Every structure is written in C-alpha cells, then in structure tokens.
Amino acid sequence: MTLEIVGISVLWLFLFGYLIIASIDFGAGFFNAYSLLTGRQHILTNIIQRYLSPVWEVTNVFLVFFFVGVVGFFPKTAFYYGTTLLVPASIAIILLAIRGSYYAFETYGSRGHKGYSFMYGIAGLFIPASLSIVLTISEGGFVSMVDGQPVLDYWELFTNPLTWSIVVLSIAAVLYISAVFLTWYADKAKDAKATSLMRKYALLWSLPLIITAIGIMVELRQHNAEHYGRMLDFWWLFAISAVMYVGTVWLIWKRKKYGLALSLLIGQFALAFFAYGISHYPYLLYPHLTLYDGFTNPTMAVALIIAFIAGLGLLIPSLYLLLKLFLFNKDYVRGKKDNHA
Amino acid sequence: MGNEESVFFSRVLTELTLSFHIIYATIGVGVPLMIMIAQWVGIKKNDEHYILLARRIARGFVITVAVGVVTGTAIGLQLSLLWPNFMQLAGNVIALPLFLETFAFFFEAIFLGIYLYTWDRFENQKKHLLLLIPVAIGASASAVFITIVNAFMNAPQGFDILNGELINIQPLVAMLNPAMPTKVAHVLVTAYMTTAFVLASIAAFRLLKGSNHIYHKKSLFLMLKLGLIFGIAAAIIGDFSGKYLAAYQPEKLAAAEWHFETEKGAPLVLLGILDGEEVKYAFKIPYALSILAHGSPATEVTGLNDFPQDEIPPLYIHYLFDGMVMIGMFLVFISFVYVIGKIRKWKFISSRWFRWIVVMGGPLAILAIEFGWWLAEVGRQPWILKGFMRTAEGATTSNNVDIMLILFSGLYLILGIGSVVVLRRMFRNNPVEQELEDRHAEKGGDFT
Numbered sequence: 001m002t003l004e005i006v007g008i009s010v011l012w013l014f015l016f017g018y019l020i021i022a023s024i025d026f027g028a029g030f031f032n033a034y035s036l037l038t039g040r041q042h043i044l045t046n047i048i049q050r051y052l053s054p055v056w057e058v059t060n061v062f063l064v065f066f067f068v069g070v071v072g073f074f075p076k077t078a079f080y081y082g083t084t085l086l087v088p089a090s091i092a093i094i095l096l097a098i099r100g101s102y103y104a105f106e107t108y109g110s111r112g113h114k115g116y117s118f119m120y121g122i123a124g125l126f127i128p129a130s131l132s133i134v135l136t137i138s139e140g141g142f143v144s145m146v147d148g149q150p151v152l153d154y155w156e157l158f159t160n161p162l163t164w165s166i167v168v169l170s171i172a173a174v175l176y177i178s179a180v181f182l183t184w185y186a187d188k189a190k191d192a193k194a195t196s197l198m199r200k201y202a203l204l205w206s207l208p209l210i211i212t213a214i215g216i217m218v219e220l221r222q223h224n225a226e227h228y229g230r231m232l233d234f235w236w237l238f239a240i241s242a243v244m245y246v247g248t249v250w251l252i253w254k255r256k257k258y259g260l261a262l263s264l265l266i267g268q269f270a271l272a273f274f275a276y277g278i279s280h281y282p283y284l285l286y287p288h289l290t291l292y293d294g295f296t297n298p299t300m301a302v303a304l305i306i307a308f309i310a311g312l313g314l315l316i317p318s319l320y321l322l323l324k325l326f327l328f329n330k331d332y333v334r335g336k337k338d339n340h341a
Numbered sequence: 342m343g344n345e346e347s348v349f350f351s352r353v354l355t356e357l358t359l360s361f362h363i364i365y366a367t368i369g370v371g372v373p374l375m376i377m378i379a380q381w382v383g384i385k386k387n388d389e390h391y392i393l394l395a396r397r398i399a400r401g402f403v404i405t406v407a408v409g410v411v412t413g414t415a416i417g418l419q420l421s422l423l424w425p426n427f428m429q430l431a432g433n434v435i436a437l438p439l440f441l442e443t444f445a446f447f448f449e450a451i452f453l454g455i456y457l458y459t460w461d462r463f464e465n466q467k468k469h470l471l472l473l474i475p476v477a478i479g480a481s482a483s484a485v486f487i488t489i490v491n492a493f494m495n496a497p498q499g500f501d502i503l504n505g506e507l508i509n510i511q512p513l514v515a516m517l518n519p520a521m522p523t524k525v526a527h528v529l530v531t532a533y534m535t536t537a538f539v540l541a542s543i544a545a546f547r548l549l550k551g552s553n554h555i556y557h558k559k560s561l562f563l564m565l566k567l568g569l570i571f572g573i574a575a576a577i578i579g580d581f582s583g584k585y586l587a588a589y590q591p592e593k594l595a596a597a598e599w600h601f602e603t604e605k606g607a608p609l610v611l612l613g614i615l616d617g618e619e620v621k622y623a624f625k626i627p628y629a630l631s632i633l634a635h636g637s638p639a640t641e642v643t644g645l646n647d648f649p650q651d652e653i654p655p656l657y658i659h660y661l662f663d664g665m666v667m668i669g670m671f672l673v674f675i676s677f678v679y680v681i682g683k684i685r686k687w688k689f690i691s692s693r694w695f696r697w698i699v700v701m702g703g704p705l706a707i708l709a710i711e712f713g714w715w716l717a718e719v720g721r722q723p724w725i726l727k728g729f730m731r732t733a734e735g736a737t738t739s740n741n742v743d744i745m746l747i748l749f750s751g752l753y754l755i756l757g758i759g760s761v762v763v764l765r766r767m768f769r770n771n772p773v774e775q776e777l778e779d780r781h782a783e784k785g786g787d788f789t
Binding site for chain 2: 084096
C-alpha cells in the first residue's frame with residue numbers, strides 16, 4: 001500500500017465518521033423543529049437535547065479534521081477545490097456557524113425559543129446539500145481550466161440531474177440515519193412514545209433513500225462512464241450494503257433489536273461509502289487531479305502519518321470515555337440527573 | 342471583477358474573520374486555565390465561592406466557545422478558499438502543525454463536553470478538576486500549533502526552491518522557525534492576561550451595579566493577581582519579540598517605530614504624527630530602540646530607507662504598536678496598584694472611580710489583542726510568505742469574494758450581537774446571590 005492510499009483511506013474514514021455523526025446531528029435538529037411545528041415537542045426534545053449537548057462540538061471537529069487533512073495530504077486540492085468551491089463552501093460555513101452557535105445560544109441562553117429551533121432545523125438540511133456539491137463536482141464535467149485556473153460552471157452544475165439526485169440522497173440519508181439512531185437511543189432511554197415516533201420516521205425515509213441511491217447509479221452511467229464501470233467492478237460491496245439495508249428496515253418494522261438495526265445501518269453506509277470511494281480511484285477531481293499528482297512530498301506524508309497515529313492514540317480512549325459517560329450511561333440516557341454546568 | 346479586486350476583498354474578508362475570531366479564540370485559550378485555577382483555589386481553601394466562580398465562568402464559556410468554534414471553522418476553510426495558491430505551496434511544508442492543531446482541538450472538544458456535563462456527578466471535586474486539565478492543555482496547544490503556522494509565514498524555513506520546485510522539505514525545521522518562540526509565548530501569555538482582565542472587568546462591573554457580594558470581591562482580587570503576573574510576563578516576552586524583529590524582520594520594526602535612517606543609539610518614538618518623513622509631536626526616548634532591538638544603547642538599528650521601497654509595510658502600524666504597548670503597560674499598572682493596595686489596605690481601590698477603570702480593563706485588553714495582531718499581520722505586507730510569495734500571488738481568482746464578504750459580515754454581526762445578548766441574559770436572570778441560595782437549599786451548603 002502506498003502512502004497516497006494510506007492518506008486517502010484515513011481521510012475517507014474520517015469523512016465517513018463525519019457523515020454518520022453529522023447526519024444524526026442535522027436530522028435531530030430537523031426532527032426537533034418539525035415536532036415543534038406539529039406540537040409534539042414534548043415527545044422528542046428531551047431525548048434529542050440529551051444526546052446532542054455533550055457531543056455537538058466533537059461533531060464539528062470531524063469536519064475540520066477532514067478538510068485540514070485533505071489539504072495536508074493533498075495540497076493541490078487547495079488549488080482546485082479552493083478556487084472553485086468559494087461560494088458553496090462559504091454558504092456551508094455560514095449555515096454551520098448559525099447552527100453551531102444557535103444551538104449553544106438556545107440550550108444555555110433561552111431554552112425553548114422557537115425561532116432558534118427553526119433556524120437550527122432548517123440550516124441542518126441545507127448543510128448536507130451544500131456540502132454534497134463537492135461530491136458532484138468531483139465527478140468531472142463542471143470544472144474547466146481557463147488560463148491555468150480552474151473555473152466552476154454554475155449553470156451546468158445547477159441544471160444537471162446528477163447534482164439534484166446527490167442533494168436529495170444526502171437529505172434522505174441524513175433523515176434516515178438520524179431517525180434510526182434516535183429510535184435506538186429513545187428505546188435505550190425507555191421512552192416508548194419517542195421510540196415509536198422515530199421508528200415511523202425511519203421507515204418513512206428508508207424509501208427515498210434507496211430510490212435516489214439507485215437513481216444516482218443510473219445517472220453516473222451517463223455522466224462518467226469510467227466511474228460507473230469501476231463501480232460495477234465492486235458490485236458485490238454494493239450488494240452486501242443493500243442486504244444490510246433490508247435487514248435494518250426489517251428489524252425496525254418488526255420493532256426488534258434496534259441495536260442490531262443501528263449496526264447494520266452503519267455497515268450499510270460504510271460499505272456503500274467505501275465502495276464509492278474506491279471506485280473513484282485514482283481521481284480526486286475527474287479528470288484534472290489524481291491521487292498521485294495531488295499528493296504531498298514523502299517527508300510531509302510520513303510526518304503526517306506519524307502525527308496521525310499519535311493523535312489517534314490520544315483520541316480513541318478519549319472518545320471511548322465520552323461515549324461511556326453519555327451514550328452508554330443508563331442514568332444519563334434516561335435523564336435521571338442533569339449535571340450540566 | 343479583476344484579480345486585483347479579488348485580492349483586495351480576500352484580504353478584507355480574511356481580516357474581518359480573524360479579527361472577529363480572535364476575540365473568542367483568545368478567551369477560549371485563557372478561560373480553561375482560569376476555571377482550573379478558580380476550582381483549584383476553591384478546593385484548596387474549601388471555599389464554595391471559588392467553585393461557584395469556576396462553574397459560572399464555565400457556563401458563560403459555552404457561548405464563547407460555540408462562536409469560537411464556528412468562526413474557527415470559517416477561517417480554517419477560508420484559508421483554502423481565499424488563498425488557494427498559497428495553501429498549495431505552504432501545505433507542502435506547514436501541514437503538520439495545522440494537522441496537529443486539529444488534534445488539540447479535538448482533544449479539547451471531547452473533554453470540554455465531559456467537563457460541562459459532569460458537575461455534581463463525581464463525589465470528589467478533585468476528579469472533576471482533573472477533567473479540566475486536558476481542556477486547558479488542548480486549548481493552549483491548539484493556540485501553540487496555529488501560531489506556529491503563522492510564525493512560519495513570517496519566517497519561512499525548512500525547504501528550498503529549485504526551479505520552482507520545492508525540495509529538501511523538513512516539517513520540523515519549518516515548525517521550529519525563528520519567529521516561533523516569541524510568537525507562541527506572546528500569544529499564550531497575552532491570552533491568559535486578557536482573559537484575567539475580562540473576568541476582573543465583569544467582577545468590578547457587578548460590584549458597581551448593585552451587588553456587593555464577597556464573591557465578586559474574591560473574583561476581582563484573584564483575576565487582578567493573575568492579570569498582573571501574566572501582564573509582566575507579556576511585557577518581558579514583548580521585549581524578546583522586539584529583539585526577534587530586529588534580527589529577522591527589521592523592516593517591520595522600523596515601520597512600527599518610524600525609524601527611517603540607519604543609526605546608532607536609535608530613539609524609541611512614542612505617539613506622534615507622520616508628515617512625509619517628518620515625525621511631529623512625538624515623544625522620543627533616546628537609545629530605547631537600540632536597547633529594545635539589541636539590548637545595548639550603542640548598537641545600530643537599520644532604518645526604513647535601507648530597504649527596497651516595495652518591501653516596506655504600511656507605516657500606520659506605528660499607531661497599532663503604540664496602542665498595544667500602552668494598553669499593556671496601563672493594565673500592568675492598574676493591577677499592580679490594586680494588588681499592592683489590597684495588601685496595604687488602601688481605601689481608594691474600592692472606590693467607584695477605580696472600579697470603573699478596572700471595568701475598562703477588559704475591553705482594553707481585547708483591543709490590545711486586536712492591535713497586536715493587526716501589527717503583526719499588516720507588518721509583514723507585502724508578503725504572504727515572507728521572502729517567497731507576495732500576498733497578491735496567493736489569492737483566489739474567483740469573482741465572488743465581494744458577495745461572500747457581505748454574507749460573512751452579516752454572519753459576524755448576528756453572532757456578535759447574539760452572543761452578547763445571550764450572555765447578558767444568562768447571568769442577569771441568575772445572579773450569584775440567587776444561585777448560592779439555590780445550591781444551599783439543594784445541598785445544605787456542603788460543597789466538598
């Protein structure tokens with residue numbers, strides 16, 4: 001395995017981590033706002049707040065980690081993606097900023113402020129949409145080189161069905177992942193009402209998820225035949241992922257083993273995400289930038305990997321402690337004690 | 342929009358984001374240490390007031406951390422969005438400390454979450470105090486690493502350029518650049534100093550506005566003691582920074598001091614107005630610049646006239662330098678008077694006018710931080726990577742920077758107002774007297 005592959009695998013893993021925990025976070029914000037609108041706030045708010053409060057900052061770090069890592073391992077991405085993504089990424093930053101700070105404002109400043117909750121919930125759905133544009137652009141066809149500088153063709157981007165399918169997929173995935181997680185979490189908290197409501201949402205969002213996922217495969221065939229061909233080479237990974245998807249939906253439908261359902265969900269997304277990533281190889285931005293052109297010098301790569309291993313040695317036990325204290329602590333999950341500052 | 346405008350708006354947007362971010366970032370570096378000290382003193386003295394102080398600071402900290410995190414994310418991404426050419430070059434050499442910074446940040450975020458949600462969970466307050474150590478280390482370490490990146494931009498090393506190609510890259514040498522020791526030390530110490538004065542400012546304000554509780558008096562004394570210690574440290578390190586500038590960035594020092602002619606026994610210029618090359622209405626302290634620059638009154642200090650004209654930073658940085666130094670001196674002076682006055686039982690330190698001066702201390706300290714950063718950053722113009730890349734070469738070619746500038750200005754306005762409103766409401770609705778009463782009712786006054 002070359003250093004390039006190690007680098008991109010590590011980053012892909014972190015992006016996957018962000019995908020899962022940010023989805024839970026974004027979806028939870030949306031469900032919270034939606035329950036306010038439909039007058040079911042009392043059912044969901046406690047569960048959602050209890051989960052989100054200690055972890056929201058950690059969620060944000062996963063994203064920072066990813067983009068700092070990308071520029072570190074692949075400095076040329078700063079040139080290609082930095083220039084072209086100014087507008088979509090800036091919008092994502094603004095939404096993230098509103099979301100992150102208003103979460104703190106609402107939770108600590110004035111609990112139950114409706115305006116904050118709505119902003120929070122709606123911003124959460126636009127963020128995956130604005131971030132998923134990166135995935136669309138990476139498929140090629142939207143960036144052209146003018147005088148040696150990359151330029152993004154917005155018209156082409158916004159009129160292409162691939163763009164919108166990826167946007168819809170990202171939103172459906174956010175709501176589905178979040179609903180399955182919260183079903184499990186509410187069940188752990190022995191909150192029957194919240195469990196049954198979240199279960200309904202999980203089943204509701206499972207369908208658009210799988211439809212758009214299949215739709216994107218079809219569109220890629222048109223848009224980037226080379227990528228589509230490589231995806232077919234890994235058909236078995238997507239097949240296992242699909243089986244896991246069926247397993248999750250079935251368990252949730254039968255109201256059984258929500259823990260297993262959650263594991264299957266994570267497995268499903270992990271396989272699909274990595275199969276997608278592997279089939280994208282060797283391009284970072286088709287066809288302008290490959291993994292090998294964009295890679296940093298070997299000295300820096302080795303330094304980064306050493307720093308990465310040392311950092312993980314520190315982070316994994318800490319993350320475990322965080323999960324142990326909040327996610328897997330019965331008293332905390334059931335809300336018996338409120339120990340916040 | 343031409344490229345020149347892109348460069349201009351990129352500079353304005355970066356300056357705006359950083360100027361806003363450092364207010365929250367500085368507090369973010371200093372506060373964990375202050376909470377730690379307050380809680381430690383509380384445990385040592387078995388005094389509930391200090392524990393409560395720690396808790397109340399922690400609660401307010403959540404709000405400033407939230408804004409600090411999101412604006413930090415913004416500047417992190419903006420580096421690549423607004424300065425893609427620079428990041429492509431620098432990323433090869435300086436990615437390591439950037440990467441390490443995210444680890445420190447990660448570490449801090451995890452333990453801050455745990456710390457904030459485990460008050461009362463542990464029988465032993467000391468265990469809870471232990472959780473704060475990684476928070477304080479993480480906060481300071483991320484400041485260290487990100488300042489290393491900035492130091493590298495001022496004094497790049499650890500690579501060679503051969504025919505436009507980067508060779509001989511040494512990440513550790515790049516990190517251990519000559520600007521690093523003074524910059525890192527100055528950033529850390531002034532962050533602690535500023536936080537102490539901001540917290541002292543709050544205590545003095547509460548004392549002026551109604552409450553005469555012993556809690557605020559304890560907080561005021563503790564914070565001004567800490568402010569004094571860190572203030573003196575900041576002044577000493579500031580002197581080292583002057584010597585660093587003389588050796589490595591003499592044009593920055595010369596511009597900050599309006600020192601045009603190379604001469605021996607150079608005077609230090611305070612205040613004044615620049616008229617062409619004529620400095621008017623200024624106080625001049627003979628030999629002081631030579632002492633600041635080289636530690637001896639007779640040595641020669643290079644003047645601005647000996648540098649190429651297109652490599653000289655804007656001369657207005659002189660005002661920033663003066664502002665920063667004078668505020669620093671003033672803060673050291675008032676905290677010194679207060680601490681001595683407390684020991685010798687001088688009456689006037691409890692008077693209203695003196696407390697108002699202390700209230701001014703917090704905002705002034707933040708102003709000094711802004712001045713200091715503007716001085717450091719504008720002082721290395723026209724370079725983005727001193728000696729290697731001019732600012733104009735590093736900027737984006739995208740045409741939409743002006744619109745983004747408007748959007749981000751709106752965002753920072755909302756965040757600034759929002760954080761102030763929420764913080765005020767948080768503490769106004771729950772004054773210390775009320776909270777002490779509530780806690781006594783709950784626990785029977787037993788805090789240890």
